[in-house]
Amino acid sequence: MTVPAIVIKHLRKEYHLPDGEVITALNDIHLSDDSDFDPIGQGEFVMLRGPSGGGKTSLLNILGTIDTLTQGNIEILGHQIDNRCTDRFLSNLRLRQIGFVFQTFNLLSTMTALENVELPMAIANELDERQRRERALELLAMVGLRDRVNHLPSELSGGEQQRVTIARALSNRPQILLMDEPTGDLDSSNTIDVMDLILRINQQDKVTIVMVTHNPDVECYANRLLYLEDGVIVKQAVNKIQVPLILQDYQRYLSSKDQ
Template sequence: MIVIKNVTKDYRLGETDIRALRGINLQIDKGDFSTIAGASGSGKSTLLNLIGCLDRPTSGEIWIGGTQVNIMTERQLDQLRLRTIGFIFQSFNLIPVLNVYENVELPLLIMKEVSTAERKKRVNHFIEAVGLQDFAQRKPSELSGGQRQRVAVARALVTKPQLVLADEPTANLDSKTAIEIIDLMKHIRSSENTTFVFSTHDPKIMERADKVLHIEDGVIIGGKGD
């Protein structure tokens, strides 16, 4: 599903060049429930951003579903993010002016091939899958952190992507809710056959992943489950 070859990423911070990733090589297979684990500043978010096509690598190749994505145009990347990748963010990143239903529906509104009836069906299905059917008309501000992240999960899945990326999805949640969210993601992975990659520095969360990739100073230093 994901193949990364010799990827590096440099940032310029003032006058200093910072190498955030130093030659990453990894492979994640379809249906994997993987985590990228590492301390803050280790490069895990940078790596997720590159896999999610939110940023471009300085060098190296990134392949998703057999397509080399690091050479694609902006327009192609928009389509790739819309149809192939779902995102879950640490801060939930819901649109505050839209209610739960509308937030989940949002990506489908720009998928012209999805009919109104199909859109409604899918939105209701995923809202139910994350257990928020009674909260569909609520605004994000009226929900708890765990509920907000459930909305984000539903929004990430509603386009039926092959890959869902979650950048520290549990960082803003208490440990009980965090485990609930991870278990929910794992359950949906099984039912929807979607590949999940998420980052974390929480050992309790790492335990629940099938595959753990440890990253330190921009280098993969080992893993569990390969």
């Protein structure tokens, strides 16, 4: 039986507007052994799909502990997360066990690719300068950017910037990687490169991945799809075909769309 990485129980998220209106972004999200939808297992690749405004990003932000829940609780890697958790505990969890990749890259413009990747390690302060440099070079080589380490973000293409972002997210060896539209600003060719990289991280390093996307073309990469609508999980789909067996067909399909 797969060990759970993320368990969600009766999660509700409300936003209270200044005029008194209450907007419910998430309503009774339940991923648990006692629900219709299983917990997210360690090493699983889950995609969140559904229309805009359905609650996907709200759920991702709560899983990343950068937003708070209104009711319910979640368990991340055995840690209970609720409104009693201190900011210090949550920031430490984010720094060491959760990696983030967003559509807009969020790289520091005055830092080189190498410096951007080194930054989370410097904050964690667990490696010396030489070790941080070696780790950053190793990660940039892994994402295919060994020859771009001294380039600023403005000197990199969109696909290259996203790969730097992924390398940075992996710098402190997180067990969970959260991604919000990581290919949203990329063309088909770069989408393939980035998705292949994400899949390799998931399958080789057993990193648990939760990814929000509006792109149906990348669904084949995931183990499981959860569809959110109006703040509720309305259905799920499980990919029974092993992803590596269909990647070449997928790449040919995207190439044909660009022609």
